[in-house]
Amino acid sequence: MKKVIILGSTGSIGKNTLDIIKNYSDFFTVDGLSCYSRIHDLTTQIEEFKPKAVAVANPQSPDIDCPGFSGKIYKGPRGILDMIEESDADIVVNGISGSRGLLPSFKALESGKDCALANKETIVMAGPLILEKAGELNKRIIPVDSEHSALFQLLHQIDPKRISEIIITASGGAFRTMSAKNLETVKLEDALKHPTWNMGTKITIDSATLGNKGLEVIEAHYLFAMPLSKIKVVIHPQSFVHSLVQTIDGCLFAQISEPDMRMPIHYALFYPGVSPSMFGTLDLAGKEFTFLPVDHEKYPMLSLAFKAAESGTTYPIVYNAANEIAVHEFITNRIPFTGIPKIVEKTLDRVWEKSVNSIDTILAVDERARIIAREIALNILNC
Numbered sequence: 533m534k535k536v537i538i539l540g541s542t543g544s545i546g547k548n549t550l551d552i553i554k555n556y557s558d559f560f561t562v563d564g565l566s567c568y569s570r571i572h573d574l575t576t577q578i579e580e581f582k583p584k585a586v587a588v589a590n591p592q593s594p595d596i597d598c599p600g601f602s603g604k605i606y607k608g609p610r611g612i613l614d615m616i617e618e619s620d621a622d623i624v625v626n627g628i629s630g631s632r633g634l635l636p637s638f639k640a641l642e643s644g645k646d647c648a649l650a651n652k653e654t655i656v657m658a659g660p661l662i663l664e665k666a667g668e669l670n671k672r673i674i675p676v677d678s679e680h681s682a683l684f685q686l687l688h689q690i691d692p693k694r695i696s697e698i699i700i701t702a703s704g705g706a707f708r709t710m711s712a713k714n715l716e717t718v719k720l721e722d723a724l725k726h727p728t729w730n731m732g733t734k735i736t737i738d739s740a741t742l743g744n745k746g747l748e749v750i751e752a753h754y755l756f757a758m759p760l761s762k763i764k765v766v767i768h769p770q771s772f773v774h775s776l777v778q779t780i781d782g783c784l785f786a787q788i789s790e791p792d793m794r795m796p797i798h799y800a801l802f803y804p805g806v807s808p809s810m811f812g813t814l815d816l817a818g819k820e821f822t823f824l825p826v827d828h829e830k831y832p833m834l835s836l837a838f839k840a841a842e843s844g845t846t847y848p849i850v851y852n853a854a855n856e857i858a859v860h861e862f863i864t865n866r867i868p869f870t871g872i873p874k875i876v877e878k879t880l881d882r883v884w885e886k887s888v889n890s891i892d893t894i895l896a897v898d899e900r901a902r903i904i905a906r907e908i909a910l911n912i913l914n915c
Contacts (some may be wrong), residue, residue: 534801535621537564537645539612539636542573543732545627545650545676548793550581552801555810560801563621566612566628569593578603587615589632612636617643623801625676626651629734630856631898634658638891641671648800650676652744652751656848658894659754673755674800679748680755681796682775682787687756690777690785698758699776699784700748701768702826703727705740708769712830718869720862727769737859741872742826746837747855750848753841760841765834767824772814790814832873836880844886846897853901854879854908861909871912879905 536553540546546565553560566587567574575598578586586596587606596605606615609632616624616639624640625648626633633651640647641662649655654662655673666673675681679700687695706725707715723740724733738744742765749763771791776784789795792812828835833855840847858875861867867875879901888894 533558534560534623535563535619536560536801537566537616537619537621537624537640538562538627539566539624539633540568540627540629540650541565541577542567542570543627543629545625545793545797549625549627549797549801550577552794552798553581556801556807559807563619564615566606566615568628568632571596585615585619587612609635613639616640616645619643619645621645623648625797625800626654627676629732631657631852634894635891637662637673638665641665641669641673644669644671646672646674648674648676648797650797652677652680652747653852655751655754656747656852657898658888658891659751659848660845661889661891661894663754672803674803675751675755676793676796676800677748677751678774678791678793678796680751680775681799683752683756683777685799686775686777686785686787690779694779694781695762696778696780697762697764698752698756699764699766699778700745700752701771701773701775701823702742702745702765703739703771704767704769704824705742706736707740707830708767710830712827715830716868716870720865723862723869733863734856734859737862737872738855740869741833741859742831743833743837743855743859743872743876745831746833746840747852749834749837750841750851760838765826767826769822769824770820772819773821773823788814788816833876836873836876840880843880844884846884846886846888847880849888849894849897850880850882850884850901851876853898854905857902857905857909861913867909867912871909874912875905875908878908 562581562583564585565583569590578598585604591608623646627650631653637654773786776786790812795812840851854876858872
C-alpha cells in the first residue's frame with residue numbers, strides 16, 4: 533500500500549487523484565489532505581477517505597466540523613509543511629495552484645517522499661534547485677501535467693542521441709478561432725469556456741492566453757534538460773496527442789490518450805510500476821487529429837516565456853509572478869484580457885539579476901516582481 537498525501541485535494545487534480553485511489557483501494561491509502569479554504573468539500577473527503585491528517589492553508593477559514601475524525605488538523609501555510617514533514621507517506625501529489633506550491637514541493641523531497649507534481653510553478657521558479665535536491669536525496673519528481681507526463685514516458689523510451697526536438701501540444705484555449713484584434717473586448721466568462729478541459733479559473737485563463745504553455749515550455753526546459761531551441765509548441769484542438777518527440781531520422785513518437793487527467797495521475801501514482809487502467813481508453817476510429825501553428829500575435833505569452841527562459845533563471849520567476857498578478861487583475865475586471873501579456877512584458881523588461889541560488893532569493897524576486905506587476909496594472913487601469 534502506498535500512502536499518499538494530496539495537496540489541493542478539493543481542486544481538479546485532487547479530486548481526480550481521490551477518484552483513482554477510490555478505484556484502486558488495494559494499492560493506495562490517503563495519509564493526508566489539504567485545501568485552501570473549501571472546508572465543505574474537504575469535510576466530505578475526510579468522511580469518505582479517513583485520512584490521518586488534514587491541513588487548511590487559509591488561516592481565516594472556519595474550523596472543520598467532522599464528528600468522528602480523530603486525525604490531526606493543521607492550519608495556515610506553515611501547517612501544510614508541518615503535515616508533510618510529520619507524515620510517513622510515500623508520495624505527495626502536489627495539486628496546489630500557483631507559487632504557493634513551491635515550498636510544499638521542497639518539503640516533500642526533504643522529508644523523504646517522492647513528489648507527483650502538477651504544480652508547474654515549482655519547476656518554473658526553482659527548477660535547477662529542486663532537481664538538484666531530488667538528486668541529492670534520491671527522490672523522484674514525477675510530472676503530472678498531461679504534456680510533461682507524456683514527455684516523461686516518451687523520453688524514457690528513446691535514446692537521447694536520437695532526439696531532434698520535443699513538441700508540446702496546446703488546445704488553443706477558449707479563443708482559438710478568434711482573431712487577435714477581437715481579444716480586446718472579451719470577458720471573463722468567455723475566457724472560461726475551455727473547449728476540452730474542465731479546470732480551475734486561473735489555469736483556464738492561462739490556457740486562453742497560452743501562458744500555461746509558456747510555463748510548460750520553461751518546465752520542460754528544466755525537467756528534461758532540453759535546450760529551448762529543441763522545444764516546439766503546436767495547436768492541437770482535440771487534445772488527444774499530449775506531446776511528441778521528433779527524432780533525427782525523421783520519426784515522430786507521440787503519447788496519445790483521452791484528455792482525462794486521471795491518466796497521468798494514475799501513471800505517477802504507480803510509477804515505477806505499471807497497472808491496467810480502468811478509464812481513459814481511446815478508440816481512434818472516427819477521431820480527427822488536427823495540428824496548427826501558433827499565432828504569436830494572438831498568443832504573445834508564449835514568446836515571452838521563451839524570452840524569459842533565455843534570459844536566466846531569475847526571469848522565469850518574474851514571468852510567473854507577473855502572470856499571476858495579471859490574471860488576478862483580469863479575473864477581478866480591473867484590466868482587459870489583452871492587458872495580461874502587457875503586464876508580463878513590462879515586468880520582464882525591468883532589470884533583474886541573471887540567476888538565483890537559494891529559496892530565499894527566489895521568494896524575494898517573486899515578491900518584488902509582484903509589486904512591480906501591480907504598479908504596472910494600476911497604470912493600465914488609469915490609462
